[in-house]
Amino acid sequence: MTLIKSISGIRGTIGGKPDEGLSPVDIVRFTSAYGTWLKGSNPKKITVVIGRDARISGEMVSNLVVGTLQGLGINVIDLGFSTTPTVEVAVPMEEADGGIILTASHNPKQWNALKLLNNKGEFISGEDGTELLTIAEANAFDYAEVDELGSYTKNDTYLEKHIQSILDMDLVDVEAIKSKGFKVAIDCVNSTGGIFLPALLKALGVTNIIELYCEPNGQFPHNPEPLPENLTEISKQIKEQGADVGFVVDPDVDRLCMVCENGDMFGEEYTLVAIADYVLKHTKGNTVSNLSSTRALRDVTEKNGGNYFASSVGEVNVVNMMKANNAVIGGEGNGGVIYPESHYGRDALVGIALFLTHFAKSEFKTCSELRASYPDYYISKNKIQLTPAIDVDAILLKMKEKYSHEDVNDIDGVKINFESEWVHLRKSNTEPIIRIYSESGTMEAADALAQKIITDIKSFI
Helix, strand or coil: CCEEEECCEEEEEECCCCCCCECHHHHHHHHHHHHHHHHCCCCCCCEEEEEECCCCCHHHHHHHHHHHHHHCCCEEEEEEECCHHHHHHHHHHCCCCEEEEECCCCCCCCEEEEEEECCCCCECCHHHHHHHHHHHHHCCCCCCCHHHCCCEEECCCHHHHHHHHHHCCCCCCHHHHHHHCCEEEEECCCCCHHHHHHHHHHHCCCCEEEEECCCCCCCCCCCCCCCHHHCHHHHHHHHHHCCCEEEEECCCCCCEEEEECCCCECCHHHHHHHHHHHHHHHCCCEEEEECCCCCHHHHHHHHCCCCEEEECCCHHHHHHHHHHCCEEEEEECCCEEECCCCCCCECHHHHHHHHHHHHHHCCCCCHHHHHHCCCCCEEEEEEEECCCCCCHHHHHHHHHHHCCCCEEECCCCEEEECCCCEEEEEECCCCCEEEEEEEECCHHHHHHHHHHHHHHHHHHC
């Protein structure tokens, strides 16, 4: 059993004893802390929007969350089956005080989690998360008396509202998409993407849809993280049925992966690159991604006359840097697209609409030709296991000093930018591990750079 309490929420495996797995006791305690934090000294009645993915445990977790919030005197608006970006959109539309998304994102089916939002529909800050954890540890809750219990309302209108908000965006061209007659394959891993993606595609004028795993029953047919090794079936179906492109989402629909007409992966790092290229061609401005994301975004940004900025890893950090630098688009290399014209959250639905418009209006006849128009980079992901006695921070400092003659960024671990490649070293928050991400023009070169850095680190131990 696993339970992880962090400033961004609580996640864990269903079952087990309190404090060991994501038990009902832990769900109630953490929801109580969130509700208490929201109430603060606010005299008005608080409203929270909730929504969930299709996990088997979702109904149980939802019942506990709803009852706890009502017990605190908080009104609940329940979207039911939803997506992370849909809840993010709904919070400000409902003028709510916060939101909770019940999803463990790309984790396997035995996991679930509570993702916590503020009144803007954005993830709570690190400072707020720390305060919330303190409340949870102290059991500092004060529940409402019977006449002050919160209300409960079901709202099933946000599928249409979210999609309509996407159709209303200036850079989404339904007529251009419709005119191409695209044949599109989708893999929604038997979660809520199976509800939202077909509805979005039909609204965009796509009538020829190959649906894989679109039954929202929580029985994930493969590892739900949209990585190449998990996408063999959609790759096969695209080639056999002659689809123009394939879209794959994770269970809560905030990450987007694309597959080309020949069955090859577009590359989740390149989801943001392609969509940013389209946005920047029509909207002059800057971009942001985290330090572990591909350099291709910087190349595309500078080619279009903008400036690229790198943030610490984590969606909250990306969003903060986007706001600070007036970025017109940003996100993460895991297929996370954040488009401020819609909202400040990763949104696969927004990504699909922008990508299809980009593809429809481009000079390229195939998805693979479009992918080939972007610079090729390859990322090697490694880690080095250390003993608990080793001072990881000291090792990272020595690496920074060793490569001080290069372009070094130390806002989140140590990132060393060489002329045509980079390496990013980050320590794990939960175990004595240094994660080593390196990128270069070939996978062999990226692997070689990682091995060189690993050798350096071992020389300091």
